[in-house]
Amino acid sequence: MTDVGTGSAGGAEPIHSQSSKLDTIEPGQQPNARRDPEAPFGNNLLREIMSGGAVLTVLAIVLALVVAAVLIAATDSGVQAAAGYFFARPSDLFVAVWNAVSGAYVSLFQGSIWNFQRTGFLVQIAPLMSTLTFATPLIAAGLGVALAFRVGMFNIGGRGQLIIGAAVAGWIAWSFPMPPVIAFLVATIGGLVGGALWGAIAGVLKATTGAHEVIVTIMLNYVAFYLVAYGLRTQGLLQAHGSNSPVSPGDLPNATYPKLSDLITALGGPATSYTVNIGFLLSIVATVAVWYLFSRSSTGFRFRAVGENPRAARTAGINVKWVYTLAMIFSGALVGLAGADQVLGTTTTGFNSGVDAGIGFSAITVALLGRSRPWGVFFSGLLFGALQAGGYTMQALQQIPIDIVDVIQSVVVLFIAAPPLVRAVFRLPKPGSTRRVRRTPAAVAEGNVK
Structure with missing residues (x-):
């Protein structure tokens, strides 16, 4: 009887090779050590992008904006009033939260990038x-x-x-x-x-x-x-x-x-x-x-x-x-x-x-x-300049404390300084990691996984 673990004398392919090649690794290679060389190019490219520093920075900014949105909603008088009768009319609270957060960020955009309420291109910019x-x-x-x-x-x-x-x-x-x-x-x-x-x-x-x-x-x-x-x-x-x-x-x-x-x-x-x-x-x-x-x-x-x-x-x-x-x-x-x-x-x-x-x-x-990095610092400076310029407009139009802008900056740094936290929130792969190999009988027999 032919040994199914090693293949037949006639050159039949081993059973472990008949399974998906993406579920095995080379003998002696440690899992999660590098990208899978046999994985589709698109998968490897996406994994490298999602584990890169640029994506981590963008997601840290997104998390900071979410935290700031919570603070904006918590300090808004309309939201506080709607929360007082939440169980009678819960929809009013959600509307108040949306109005407070969207109004704040629209004001931030108008004060830092583009004021679409004005007339004339030179005035709008x-x-x-x-x-x-x-x-x-x-x-x-x-x-x-x-x-x-x-x-x-x-x-x-x-x-x-x-x-x-x-x-x-x-x-x-x-x-x-x-x-x-x-x-x-x-x-x-x-x-x-x-x-x-x-x-x-x-x-x-x-x-x-x-x-x-x-x-x-x-x-x-x-x-x-x-x-x-x-x-x-x-x-x-x-x-x-x-x-x-x-x-x-x-x-x-x-x-x-x-x-x-x-x-x-x-x-x-x-x-x-x-x-x-x-x-x-x-x-x-x-x-x-x-x-x-x-x-x-x-x-x-x-x-x-x-x-x-x-x-x-x-x-x-x-x-x-x-x-x-x-x-x-x-x-x-x-x-x-x-x-x-x-x-x-x-x-x-x-x-x-x-x-x-x-x-x-x-x-x-x-x-x-x-x-x-030079260009990273350049765009970071633009972001912080936008927060400063838009913060005053946000305060004037929405009566939001200018301190919220400082909170956004501080929280951004907090998330930048804690990359594992951002990766855990968005379930991002670690840099240099590859997909975890499944335990198949053939992989266990070759000693690739335990």
Whole structure:
């Protein structure tokens, strides 16, 4: 009798091969180790997409919006009133919840992307221009924080680097009359240098003494804040001449960033009130530069090598101390660019010690959501800019607390920091996993599964 477990002498196919090939694995291969090489291409492609970081980020945002919807409904007075007689008329509660949540998110869309209630294309896209305005410093500062993350460093000093960059850029903008274009370019370079020097302090201390950059950058935040606050209260330093308030002088006209509305008017178009300026273009240039740094340059390769394993990088001949210092210089320069945008594009009539507007810490969230990738940070900055721009409209039209926007941002980071939670909610496969093999008699006989 022929052994059905090994096949006949005539070349008949073994019984285990007659079953579905998708239910077996090669001898010695561990299940869930990699994708099934014999599975249809579409199945493998879908599994790789669903286990990727981009899908995880999108789903984290969706979960954050769901959590925010629950909070919006819970804090709405109409929903609370309908809940009081739920057992008498339960449909009223569901209608109230729908009205509260849909109204909030429609207002968010109208305030950040497109206001379809207005007349004229240029007026309808005004909310989008506000989103770009809010996103500009977030993108630049987020790139700085993300760059440090890629090198294995935690730059928590974005606030201090932004304040110093803003102070240097502002001082140049009101102190040195220069021709157009040259004026704001020189002031922008000053902001880059100011942020770079402030970031370099943490890099040098880590490289030479081993001081932890988290502690150093946090302390430097306070140093920068009180240093600039002192300058804004002292005549001859940063305080406006003849003023008793801690406010700096306004920028000279040639030093301010040109606005998109000015360009439209100069080209013969209608007058608009867009606040987005050339700083947004500079943030795009910064994004491309950081992408090129990590993807195409030898310096970026050293950065990535140190970020992956500093000991192995040191063994390979990379000067790890210099990489730490250079990374913090670049990181501080990018955050300083955000500071320059604040004083040259937003607070052009003078700034105070609150010029950072929380951007230094929001940049950490932007970098985390963008997974420290240049274009991920770019789109993350746009998202957070949209939340900020639309949050004010949502508050004005729906009387929803602006704090809900902060809740959405915080919950997004919470889910981004807990990928297993998102995978469990949506039943996503783990990265690098394959479909679990079923226990068939043939698979057990070959020892592929137990």
